[in-house]
Amino acid sequence: MAERIVIAGASGFIGRYLAARYRAQGAAVSLIGRRGTDASWGDTSAITTVLDGAVLLINMAGKSVNCRYNTTNRAEIMRSRIDTTRELSAAIADCVSPPPLWINSSTATIYRHADDRAMTERTGEIGTGFSVGIATAWENELFADDLPATRRVALRMAIVLGNGSALVPLIRLTRCGLGGAQLDGRWFRAPSRVAAGTFHEFRARGGRQKFSWIHIADVMGIIEFIRAEPQLDGVINASAPNPVDNISMMTTLRRVLGVKFGIPTPRFLLEVGSALIRSETELVLKSRWVVPQRVLDAGYRFEYPDLERALVQIVNERRTSSSEA
Template sequence: MTETSADRIVIAGASGFIGRYLADAFGDAGASVRVIGRDGADASWGDTAAIVDLIDGADLLINLAGKSVNCRYTAANRAEIVRSRVETTRELAEAIRECQNPPSLWINSSTATIYRHAEDRPMTESTGELGDGFSVDVARAWEQEFFDGELPGTRRVALRMAIVLGDGSALLPLIALARMGLGGPQLDGHWFASPARRAAGTFHENRGSAGRQKFSWIHLADVLGIIQFLREHPDIDGPVNLSSPHPSDNRTVMQIIRDVVGMPFGLPAARWMLEIGSAVIKTETELVLKSRWVLPERLTGAGYTFEYPELRPAVRAIVAARK
């Protein structure tokens, strides 16, 4: 990275593993890093005046705020998932409008889940089709709020992030399953849907993917690299897919994890097992059964070089770092 001590970077929602990694990396590079959040933050949500003071004159604003989607989609959790994304994004926009020297670049988190379940072809920024259901509705509302209204002095980029792999990511429970001999593919199948779940858009429809649902991913190091790349390319704005140029599928992912941890076999998990297990650990089967096939068309077209374009070296690096 090329930051200097003159750089002032503000990160909203820096308590997650992505935010902590970025804050540490920018700080190590000599930047002055400030955070917006809850306990111990430099400015708190709801105190718009303090947020204005923090971001006025900043070189970069990164917003990662939002309740984790790794939960059961109850009515209360759904409301908080939406609120924690839309309201924080709205407050940042209001604060930017009050700045004398607004940040030149505002990068807001989004999600590749905005695209439909895709097994037929990859989704790019130019040809991707948006999906339906609760998760897609959240992503649509999030981006709509982010791009709403005029911010003449601030370039806006929405990061449609695929599954981010790193220490603290969704990869860790898959590694744990593999080490216990349960690291086979996650298989779709028939399951019972209540009218309420269908109405809420939270029920995953069976596509019979047989473990071939696509797995789009990106290494944490490339999230940092892409943010720096976006700073250096002022011609890029709007939605940008953050995903490796080489997506995989569920069967291959689990095979690679088993190989890396040295487990010669892995029992598959049928849909009924996944539904029971997800209820026990309070998550949703959509997170492993939806086929996310995303390509980073804009980044590769602009010349970004991925540090981890292939999955096996990425998984090997993460497992080695944890040792």
């Protein structure tokens, strides 16, 4: 009988990838979500039925943070993470044969703006502000209940790169000649944004904010590695071992795409542009310097440890899929 893997929140880019990969390997994949799934949020008994006897639960549920951080969206970002994690915990508690491993999505944004040193699981410093508060509450909810038969991991993921990820708009901008660095600078301190913890403070100069990333194949690789290493629990960074800075990231992307120049984008244009596309400048201006020390120490070998190799694979995949369409 095929092993059963449950993925919650599989409608997003990462969840779809994981579901497809596990099915290709012969696993029986059950989904939990809002609609068109094997169990729906709010029906805890159905979720328990799906989880009972499963070998792995992966939870990727949560509203995308690629939005404006207004009052409504902030509340939904929090609710969509806390409520779903709480419901999964309650469902596992009711299982006769609970899943032995629960991997819950978290985020490398939990660490402070770091341009002085790398943040590891042991030495990393938790930051402040809205995004950090969301991540902290999310992880606290994961570990809140006593589930002695289920090992739990909060996977602090860096920006995930793949064909369909946040890289796609950067590729489009680069091909239009706008593939220069995203430059931080001073900006009007709106009292409401300061109070909500959503205002980005000017720190990094000249596009030197760190860019921590991971190829989606290594997200899958780390999940499988965690399954095979029972000593790995608690918080684990999921990021490539060789982060770069923003200017290097954009230079590498232009080289891979064969684009000779890229106009840098100063903060005032980023603020205007992010408002127009309903996003936030924090997503590109915060310095995320994250190293996956625990999986490296345990012996995980990355399929894509370096950015250029990862970008080449993704761009080639996009070209192949476009030519076949």
